[in-house]
Amino acid sequence: MTKTVERPPAVRVRPVKAPSPAGDRRRRRLTDHLRAYGFLLGGLICFALFSWYPAIRAVVIAFQKYTPGSPPEWVGTANFSRVLHDPEFGAAWRNTLTFTLLALLIGFAVPFVLALVLNELRHAKAFFRVVVYLPVMIPPVVSALLWKWFYDPGAGLANEALRFLHLPTSNWTNGADTALVSLVLVATWANMGGTVLIYLAALQSIPGELYEAAELDGANLLQRIRHVTIPQTRFVILMLMLLQIIATMQVFTEPFVITGGGPENATVTVLYLIYKYAFLYNDFGGACALSVMLLVLLGLFSALYLRLTRSGEEDA
Secondary structure: OOOOOOOOOOOOOOOOOOOOHHHHHHHHHHHHHHHHHHHHHHHHHHHHHHHHHHHHHHHHHOOEEOOOOOOOEEOOOHHHHHHHOOHHHHHHHHHHHHHHHHHHHHHOHHHHHHHHHHHHOOOOHHHHHHHHHHHHHOOHHHHHHHHHHHOOOOOOHHHHHHHHOOOOOOOHHHOOOOHHHHHHHHHHHHHHHHHHHHHHHHHHOOOHHHHHHHHHOOOOHHHHHHHHHHHHOHHHHHHHHHHHHHHHOOOOHHHHHHHOOOOOOOOOOHHHHHHHHHHHOOOHHHHHHHHHHHHHHHHHHHHHHHHHHHHHHHHO
16 A cells, blocks of 8 residues: 655745835935934034134123123113213224224235235145145244233334335334224235135136137236136135135124223224223123124124125126
8 A cells, every 4th residue: 555645835935025225225325315404413512512602602791790600680772872872882893893894905805816826836836735735733822921022112023024125114903093003904814815715726627628729819917817716716805705704794803902991992892891881890791782783783783795796696
């Protein structure tokens, strides 16, 4: 008798569906976003603690009578009224606006010209770039102290050079009519290195064919700069102008270290007056009120400037 061997039932294997490419893309995109936000989290926390919170706190203190160690007292707009009636208020704003205007006339053109010169060099390019950028690597206070000695009316290097050339000497920072211009020269020398390198990078991104076409049309050097260089670097020029105005409106180190706001309040700036309110008069409410005024002015100017430049680009 033959024994029948029973076969086990066949197992049906279900095909495994391949993951959806769209689903994989969504997961990868979500992972990339989470990773990016994770890297940004540290910067956001730093900005929140050291920039946003102090700014909001300053706006609140501007409406308070505040002294460290004692509870604040709401005083409304009394701080603003007191600051507006301060005799130094008008001088500080006048000096700040004059400093900004002089910085635009002197400190805005010099970096652009230096960048043009460096762009045309054929030898020792790296050396001259380091020389131009060197003042930026010097701490601002050290730079100001060096210029304070340079401007010394007695044995300072500036007057010694004028005597050597048989030219009349100057009071420099000791004269009310020359102090502010002297500080503009210091700020220009100390801060132009980074601006020069930005201009130089913008100049090197201009296609050489544009200059060749201009030369074939008979354009000279000034015409090439006017019709090729400036239009091609217009965006960089406008942005650096905005940043320079914002920076020069907040000038502090040079008047604080070199002149102390003198002589005769000729170099008292808005930021230096804020320092005096906070750390000399112990009036943090007045200091914050003046800070809010400066913040509002710079914010309105930045919005207006960007609006005008955007309208000009659309018209072009």
